[in-house]
Amino acid sequence: MKKSFKKRAAALLTAAMVSSTGFSALAEVGPMAGPTVPTSATATVAGSSAAQTTTVNATQTTTQAGAQAQAAGAEATAQTTANGLPLQEDQRVLDFYQDSVIIGDSVADGFKLFAQGNKTNPLMGELQFLTASRYNLINALIPEEQDKTIAHPIYKGQFLNVWNSIKLMNAKHIYMFFGFNDLGDRTDKIVNRYVQLIHQIQAINPDVDFTIISTTYIYPGYTKSFPGVKSWAFDNPTVRKLNTEMQKLAQQNGWGYMNIADALSDGQGNLNPNFCTDKMIHQNADAYVVWAQCFRDYAASKNFNH
Numbered sequence: 001m002k003k004s005f006k007k008r009a010a011a012l013l014t015a016a017m018v019s020s021t022g023f024s025a026l027a028e029v030g031p032m033a034g035p036t037v038p039t040s041a042t043a044t045v046a047g048s049s050a051a052q053t054t055t056v057n058a059t060q061t062t063t064q065a066g067a068q069a070q071a072a073g074a075e076a077t078a079q080t081t082a083n084g085l086p087l088q089e090d091q092r093v094l095d096f097y098q099d100s101v102i103i104g105d106s107v108a109d110g111f112k113l114f115a116q117g118n119k120t121n122p123l124m125g126e127l128q129f130l131t132a133s134r135y136n137l138i139n140a141l142i143p144e145e146q147d148k149t150i151a152h153p154i155y156k157g158q159f160l161n162v163w164n165s166i167k168l169m170n171a172k173h174i175y176m177f178f179g180f181n182d183l184g185d186r187t188d189k190i191v192n193r194y195v196q197l198i199h200q201i202q203a204i205n206p207d208v209d210f211t212i213i214s215t216t217y218i219y220p221g222y223t224k225s226f227p228g229v230k231s232w233a234f235d236n237p238t239v240r241k242l243n244t245e246m247q248k249l250a251q252q253n254g255w256g257y258m259n260i261a262d263a264l265s266d267g268q269g270n271l272n273p274n275f276c277t278d279k280m281i282h283q284n285a286d287a288y289v290v291w292a293q294c295f296r297d298y299a300a301s302k303n304f305n306h
Contacts, residue, residue: 104177179215211256
């Protein structure tokens with residue numbers, strides 16, 4: 001676009017110069033050659049030249065303004081990651097999430113992949129992950145030496161129970177996201193397994209603290225029932241019941257609770273379709289931008305102190 005404006009400006013300037021030079025030569029030669037250019041014609045020439053000069057100046061001004069706007073846009077783009085995250089973060093947020101690790105299933109694992117793709121954002125570079133596809137609370141509680149076929153989250157190339165990985169990485173702040181791969185059981189059983197896992201982690205890592213991340217909602221209309229079960233299903237009412245119980249438990253035990261579910265909601269208690277990739281539970285980059293903001297807001301809600 002800049003080249004196009006410059007070419008147009010150059011063409012107008014050349015035309016103005018040619019016109020002005022031509023009329024000027026006629027005026028100078030006139031007395032010697034005979035015919036004199038009438039006064040009215042001279043005035044017309046002067047006016048035309050001035051108008052063309054004004055047009056050139058205006059074109060040049062417009063070109064400069066466009067170039068400045070493009071430069072400003074490029075500068076703004078350069079200040080964000082590919083997904084629009086800033087290249088700078090509040091240092092208090094970064095300090096808050098130092099030595100933090102997120103544990104969870106494939107949805108949390110999606111956040112890990114998002115973070116890896118946006119590591120130029122300091123917050124994404126700060127967070128650590130122990131996540132795996134199809135990971136659930138039942139598998140998390142089975143000792144690695146008892147069943148080596150379980151795909152625990154990998155740490156340093158090995159499938160390890162999270163309590164062992166936490167100790168090795170010296171993590172201090174644990175963020176837990178479970179639920180989707182556990183919904184085949186009653187809510188009270190899921191809650192009990194959550195508590196068991198937290199106690200097991202504490203037994204090996206007594207100085208850590210915990211934050212429960214709400215299980216995010218399911219795509220509108222998606223539901224899956226279980227044979228012989230009428231009191232619960234893989235659906236949003238069950239997700240809400242689980243979140244309610246976990247929030248109560250967090251308050252009772254002094255754990256943190258981060259509500260990402262409502263931040264991704266469509267306002268009707270479902271996962272907003274704009275954030276979903278499979279019309280079920282999995283989420284896209286726009287959703288994980290919201291996750292990142294929830295992490296910032298959570299740190300601020302704690303006054304940046306654990």
